Amino acid sequence: MKRIGVLTGGGDSAGMNPALRAVVRTAWNHGAEVIGIKRGWLGLAEGTYETMGPGSVSGILHRGGTILRTFRYPEFATDEGAIPVGNTLKKLNLDGMVIIGGDGSFRGGTKLTKEFGIPVVGIPATIDNDIPGTDMSIGFDTALNVAIDAVDKVKDTASSHGRIFVIEVMGRNYGLLAAQTAIATGAEEVLLPEIPHDLDQIARRITEGYKSGKSHAIIIVAEGAAKAQYVTYEIKERLRRSVRMVVLGHVQRGGSPSGYDRILASRMGHHATELLFAGQHGIMVGVVANKLKTSSLDKKKPMSAKAVLADARLMEILV
Numbered sequence: 001m002k003r004i005g006v007l008t009g010g011g012d013s014a015g016m017n018p019a020l021r022a023v024v025r026t027a028w029n030h031g032a033e034v035i036g037i038k039r040g041w042l043g044l045a046e047g048t049y050e051t052m053g054p055g056s057v058s059g060i061l062h063r064g065g066t067i068l069r070t071f072r073y074p075e076f077a078t079d080e081g082a083i084p085v086g087n088t089l090k091k092l093n094l095d096g097m098v099i100i101g102g103d104g105s106f107r108g109g110t111k112l113t114k115e116f117g118i119p120v121v122g123i124p125a126t127i128d129n130d131i132p133g134t135d136m137s138i139g140f141d142t143a144l145n146v147a148i149d150a151v152d153k154v155k156d157t158a159s160s161h162g163r164i165f166v167i168e169v170m171g172r173n174y175g176l177l178a179a180q181t182a183i184a185t186g187a188e189e190v191l192l193p194e195i196p197h198d199l200d201q202i203a204r205r206i207t208e209g210y211k212s213g214k215s216h217a218i219i220i221v222a223e224g225a226a227k228a229q230y231v232t233y234e235i236k237e238r239l240r241r242s243v244r245m246v247v248l249g250h251v252q253r254g255g256s257p258s259g260y261d262r263i264l265a266s267r268m269g270h271h272a273t274e275l276l277f278a279g280q281h282g283i284m285v286g287v288v289a290n291k292l293k294t295s296s297l298d299k300k301k302p303m304s305a306k307a308v309l310a311d312a313r314l315m316e317i318l319v
């Protein structure tokens with residue numbers, strides 16, 4: 001392999017930079033040239049890229065986001081949208097590509113191989129942690145810690161005022177980020193897409209909590225379960241108390257990657273590149289029970305409710 005490409009796609013997540021750094025340095029170690037595609041799949045369509053070496057990835061290990069930038073480009077799934085991508089690929093003459101992103105990016109990666117014959121290895125990076133084949137995706141740990149820190153802070157003011165707070169946590173259709181935020185902050189209630197909820201019961205439990213001496217109530221809402229605004233309105237209607245809402249939103253996607261994410265990203269970036277150079281492709285790297293593993297890149301679907309439900313009993317008792 002003389003020349004490989006690398007791109008970051010979908011929503012950014014903290015740790016994409018250390019993953020990119022590991023890919024570039026590993027490929028450099030093999031004496032290969034690395035082409036960094038700018039702005040994800042859009043960059044591949046528009047032909048915006050740069051040649052990268054160790055110098056281009058120096059000083060990025062601790063930086064959030066992605067220096068390659070990213071872009072949501074669903075057009076690549078269409079025949080028309082794939083034409084400019086094909087034109088760029090002809091120019092670039094790549095021997096392989098490493099794709100850092102989520103399930104949408106992996107569908108793109110599979111298409112690159114099927115339609116343009118480019119060998120691809122994927123690295124899972126999303127704050128949602130909804131990709132099968134790895135215990136953790138890059139960015140989940142950082143996002144979880146950002147959410148925990150924010151909820152802890154809200155709790156201080158909630159206690160001072162005796163208020164109820166509804167806090168919306170990201171995660172698209174998957175509730176793991178919200179579930180773990182609720183467990184780690186000892187929230188009073190959590191609403192998840194995987195578990196049906198009853199707002200009357202929630203209101204009753206909050207009333208009981210106040211009666212038994214609680215000074216506040218924190219309700220964590222996964223964005224896939226309900227909108228914070230709706231829950232806030234409904235709880236206010238039922239309890240006639242002061243209820244405030246906070247939508248954590250994209251704050252959870254930012255910040256310097258945690259130590260865990262830096263190590264995970266470095267291991268995955270290095271392993272993915274080594275596998276590509278060893279002639280393997282059509283796979284995603286993952287870490288399962290602390291061991292590097294691979295799984296097929298094709299037909300990657302977001303995770304089922306299983307991982308969230310595994311903690312259902314824990315939540316019943318601790319949340």
Ligand code: F6P
Pocket residue numbers: 011072102126127128170171172173223253
């Ligand atoms: O997939 C990551 C994620 O942050 C989800 O949790 C969220 O639903 C979505 O991306 C938001 O997408 P965007 O940044 O395009 O608004």
